[in-house]
Amino acid sequence: VKLVESGGGLVKPGGSLRLSCAASGFSFSDYYMSWVRQPPGKGLQWISYISQTGNTAYYADSVKGRFTMSRDNGKNFVFLQMDSLRAEDTALYYCTRRNYNDNWGQGTLVTVSS
Amino acid sequence: EIVMTQSPDTLSVSLGESVTLSCRASQSVTNNLAWYQQRPGQAPRLLIYSASSRASGIPARFSGSGSGTEFTLTISSLQSEDSGVYYCQQCFDWPPNFSFGQGTRLEIK
Numbered sequence: 001v002k003l004v005e006s007g008g009g010l011v012k013p014g015g016s017l018r019l020s021c022a023a024s025g026f027s028f029s030d031y032y033m034s035w036v037r038q039p040p041g042k043g044l045q046w047i048s049y050i051s052q053t054g055n056t057a058y059y060a061d062s063v064k065g066r067f068t069m070s071r072d073n074g075k076n077f078v079f080l081q082m083d084s085l086r087a088e089d090t091a092l093y094y095c096t097r098r099n100y101n102d103n104w105g106q107g108t109l110v111t112v113s114s
Numbered sequence: 115e116i117v118m119t120q121s122p123d124t125l126s127v128s129l130g131e132s133v134t135l136s137c138r139a140s141q142s143v144t145n146n147l148a149w150y151q152q153r154p155g156q157a158p159r160l161l162i163y164s165a166s167s168r169a170s171g172i173p174a175r176f177s178g179s180g181s182g183t184e185f186t187l188t189i190s191s192l193q194s195e196d197s198g199v200y201y202c203q204q205c206f207d208w209p210p211n212f213s214f215g216q217g218t219r220l221e222i223k
């Protein structure tokens with residue numbers, strides 16, 4: 001199982017960013033997928049969870065209405081579209097498999113600063 | 115929202131000893147509880163799921179127990195590589211809001 005995130009970077013408050021996660025080594029369409037983030041020096045925060053088909057996604061209150069999780073089962077990718085970014089969204093963003101997060105990527109760093 | 119509270123915040127234990135970490139949920143999560151280890155500079159890794167089942171490749175030194183609102187992670191025969199931060203997470207809430215505890219930092223003396 002391998003998960004590789006990309007797309008992080010420096011963005012101004014109010015800006016947008018799209019994260020990608022390339023999955024390999026397992027039957028991708030059989031699994032729910034999640035995004036978990038970790039602000040610098042702080043703990044883990046669950047932020048999003050998407051069904052196997054991609055028809056349904058769930059979000060933490062802190063990102064609801066601003067972030068959109070999606071997936072492409074044909075190409076084995078998960079995405080996180082992040083709009084209206086705030087300073088408090090600065091974090092290392094991890095792509096994980098399942099609700100129990102049994103596999104993690106290495107993370108991609110998002111910095112929101114003017 | 116289910117609030118997960120871990121105790122203690124930090125722990126310092128000698129090599130070879132055993133240690134027990136605690137996690138409390140603000141309401142019952144039945145057995146839908148996971149434990150993770152995060153070593154410095156690394157991504158977290160799953161240790162325990164469903165409160166007491168060891169994840170693939172996790173040594174038998176790690177054991178989880180509990181149900182409802184009270185959970186423990188016990189690590190026996192502590193080794194230097196067990197240093198890090200340990201997190202619990204509930205996977206019970208639906209619609210999903212799979213909250214984590216704040217973490218327990220474990221130092222091996």
